[in-house]
Amino acid sequence: MSESSPPLRVDALSKRFGEMTALDGITLELHSGECLGLLGPNGAGKSTLIRSIMGRVIPDAGTISVFGAHADSMPARTALGWVPQELALYPRLTCRENLQSFGRYHGLGGLGLDAAVAQCLGWATLTDRAGELVKNISGGMKRRLNMAAGLIHRPKLALMDEPTVGVDPQSRNHIFEMIETLRGEGMSIVYTTHYMEEAERLCDRIAIVDHGKIIALGTNADLVRNAFGSRSQVLARFAGAQERVADWVAQRGGQVFGGSAQFTIEHPTEIGGLLEASEKAGFELLDVSLRKPNLESVFLRLTGRELRD
């Protein structure tokens, strides 16, 4: 394992399951201390990519190296920490016993283990609940413990798979603070999520994955600029027969989502022309707003709006 090697390098990775292509030549590199967001619809290939990095999927082609070591090698395992989406904890063990177990699995022992457990309990704000059985603590606490258990050995590279699923806003915010602490310590992170605001807040770069390929990669600003340029979005709602409204919106190059018409314009002054045209068409305007495109706009533009499961 080489300290000079990037934390993660994926090169032309491909994997097929029967007729389905899960990964189609993915190439990416994670920089040291960077947080890379992985976004994609369900079934896009994110989980297969994460499991490949962990060495749990044998690729058909391509290579993965973790700090220069082959995925699934012992150096790679030591350098990696994994926070799964599932609450992968022992429910009949206490919080402390869970951390001790996973610490031992990662090769910790003695005073080093005690110190790591104490540090993780403090990091996850669970010191007061250390003796509680996991099955008896709240969902938010389980989420925090789930993170702590995956990172107890202080890995240099963390793979986080939707770590905030199903928690309340307070717990989510606390988890953000936990992750920002890790970033402050220089940990490199691959962060998978469906929540755009999480990616916008936490990630230095974002990779959008679909159909086993990376279809966009860059900073949040890069992605928006590349997808929309300097354009803005106009959102408007009209009274009247919605079928007629939809036809008219389509003729003007827009789309209707959830009862709201969306148009992309180059300049805000184009709004006046749109409203005038709607009035001529006989639609009563209910409300209108101007929005700068964001990551969600980019995501939906690139991956479409059709349901994937």
Place this chain on the structure above:
Amino acid sequence: MISAIVRTATVSLCRDRGALVLSFILPVVFFSIFAVIFGGRHDSTAKVTVLLVDEDHSRISQRLVQGLEREGSLVVKTRPAPVKGAEQPDFTAPTAEAAVKAGTAPVALVIPHGFGDNPISFGPAGGDRPTIQLLEDSSDIVAPQVIVGLLQKVAITSMPDLMAEQGSKYLDQIAGGLTREQHDRLEESLRQLRERRENGAAAPDSGNGGIIAVRARAVVGENKNNPMVSFYAAAIGVMFLLFTASGAAGALLDEVESGTLDRVLSSRVTMTTLLLGKLTFNSLLAFAQLVLMFLWGWAVFKLDFWSHIPGFVIMGVCTAVAVAAFGMLLASVCRTRAQLGALSTLVILIMSSVGGSMFPRFLMPEAMQKAGLLTINAWAIDGFTKVFWRDEPVFHLWPQVLVLLGIATALFAIARRLARRWEYT
């Protein structure tokens, strides 16, 4: 409305393969096993093996031996099986006793010197008459009764002329010219016979139970406080060990479902290490169960536990490892807890019935006894029987130890291979 409920329940049942197996296949399989064991299919009924020692070599004793040999329900052995093609000398009373102790046969008959001079159990010879010795393994409660009954039958059917001759001799000796006194003596003898029959004095160890006097002596288990407890402690114990082992191994499926297994495998723990850890834990659990069961047998049923510790530990460890590996194999075959529950119930009940956990294998037809050797139950029970019943030295346990450890190794290797599906996608 009721039909809608029935329809929903039917569809659910049809899609639950485990429930279908338990509902329809398990009863049929069990019925078939019990039918084979107790139904006496064709000529497969169990035959009783008896070792025969003729010390008398008289005309009468030889007729008796020939009569027993003609009995279809007996396997009469007068000498041990050839060793490396070399014929062995006939059994003697000591070698026959040793063979019964070793479990070669449940019963040995020893026809003593002088038997032919006075074969009938009643008459003027009184208590000095030579008596056939029946050496029995009292773990088999059926075979000695069968032998005693057949012996009496053979005495009548195989040598009626001799019986009549002996009867006439006794009549002449007892009745003579049928004086008043002789008449009274004859009446007294007949009264005694009637009395014995009315009192049910046919117990094999009475010495006067039939036409031919037989004195039974337990050569195995004669000093046991509670002879069958050790058998059932092992038999029932192994069956529940199998259930516990499959349940404990099912924790692996829970870990798969919860994602804990993935997390463990993302650490330094490899699949082989993980499975070995599970095997060790499940083996310790099974051994602890055995210890508890035998301690309970000692405390409550006076099982002689403390004088058999070395043999118990050897058999306990081997049995525990084998059942633990068995449980791991079942868990690695199944995809869900529900599947494991159904499959383990089916397999364990079949193994237990064929392997002797539910009833002794010596009661089963020969083919079924051989089939039992494919089960962990049979080898474990045989080993524990050697230790607690036959008081055999621990080095006699090598066949059971080798087989059980061999089974454990093979099952674990298969389980490890099947576990690759959890390891890699």
